Amino acid sequence: MLTIEYDENNRNHRLVRSLLITIVSLVAFLALWWVVTAVMNDKNFPTPDKVFIALWELLLNGDPIGGHSVWEYIAVSLRTFLTGFLMALAVALPLGLTLGYIKPLREFTAPWIEIVRPIAPIAWAPIFVLSFGSQLGPALVVFIGIFFPLLTNIIFGVQRIDKNWLDASKTLGATQGQLFYKVVLPATVPYILNGIKVGLGVGWMCIVAAEIYNKFGGIGQYLVDMVNGGLMANAFSAIIIIAVLGLATTGVAEYVSKVVSRRMGMDA
């Protein structure tokens, strides 16, 4: 009983401590931002107070040019992001499991992956929008961003499978198909979730590139419009919105990944 109480206190203590560190860190970040931009005194780099006022205005009254609500922009971006994410998952999951499991196929396709992977998603943006339109085009840019970290994580996960699990399953009568569904797939779940977490982060890095060529829609297009109009405080407010969206999605992914891996007894 005593030890439980001690653990509980210890846990709360640690929680308060990490919360405090986060708060102090954020305040220090704002202070640093303020000092740097104040010293620079460049209208392209607004001080935080101007940015947060612009953000407040955006949330209350919509954008300063067309008067569209911020939620319309966010909705378009979320749709683009979600489409790209689901496409990446749908392709990377079967492909990653297959390539991880079948070595000759992995060796054969490795050069393809290594050639395409280093190409920045922004390079694809004009090509995709031109070829696939302003709906699918931006989603494909996000797809490219999420796809590769997800794929490499899944391939890595399959390769890391304990060979004894496969041997044990064979001596228990498992067929190739059963090996795949009863061992390879569950054993890779923690790596799939980690790949999703990493991929979501990269995906948000691509959202501005994806939406540059949009006529309407998307927080990325809003940012580009504001920069073009010289409204830098508004542009920075869009950056904050993207950061919050990114933080929220990767935060959820990280939590799910942690909980599931622990429940599966596979948190390494």
Add this chain to the structure above:
Amino acid sequence: MSKEELVIEGEKYDPSDRVRADRTDLLYEHIPEGDPLVTVRDLNVTYRTDEKTTVAVDNISFDIRKGELVSIVGPSGCGKSTILRCISGLLQPTSGTIMIGDNKCTTAGSDRGMVFQDFALFPWRTVRKNIEFGLEIAGVPKEERAARSKRYLKAMGLEEFGESRIHELSGGMKQRVGIARAMIMHPAVILMDEPFGALDAQTRNILQESLVNVLKNSSRTIVFVTHSVDEALYLSDRIIVLSKRPATIHKIIDVTGDRPRDRTSPEFEALRKEILTYLQTQNTMYD
């Protein structure tokens, strides 16, 4: 036997149903206890790399009789586990044949169950679901799986841990799960690859006793690879003593005496001395 119903562990089986993957022992019912069940003939395993050719197992032949526990002992790195992996079908021998009854073994199958030194349990499954794995992939209905795994949980002293996760268990408990997972399938032969090698000395003794207890109630054919002479003497009906690599059979020793055996009896001591003395001459460490 054909007309009567077979009752094993309280479950009734239709004798015509004897090709089921979860009851491969029924395939060899016609072989009487004590007759050869597994025959290994001229088994050779040679590893070839660009630089050199290494003979790991050199034309070994032996029989495993039905219902016996045979240990394979030998100096470290002599190829004990290689022989076991060949029997399991997980490793293809360079030459030689392995038969169970009239069936030639080529690939791995549920007729040769295996217990691994590092347990090889599935961490994403509960203890019960680990034990039921083989039944599940054999298509055994859920209720029957539950009834059968319950008996093995009990036999292995794991009743309270059915819904536990693997990482919550001690090493000794993990291997109890490993043994139950292999035994529940009633394979024709169970292959144990240094099953207690990762456990501390006390846990090891306890698990040896558990195994002896289980074998009292259920006749099994077991090939047991170990580097512990003491363990081999305590458990085995026969001990195959191998030479250093490339492995050849030095001697096959019959061990008599009902189990549980007295580890300190004079016969036990004499045999232990004989085997250990031989193994010392085969120790490659000082070559």
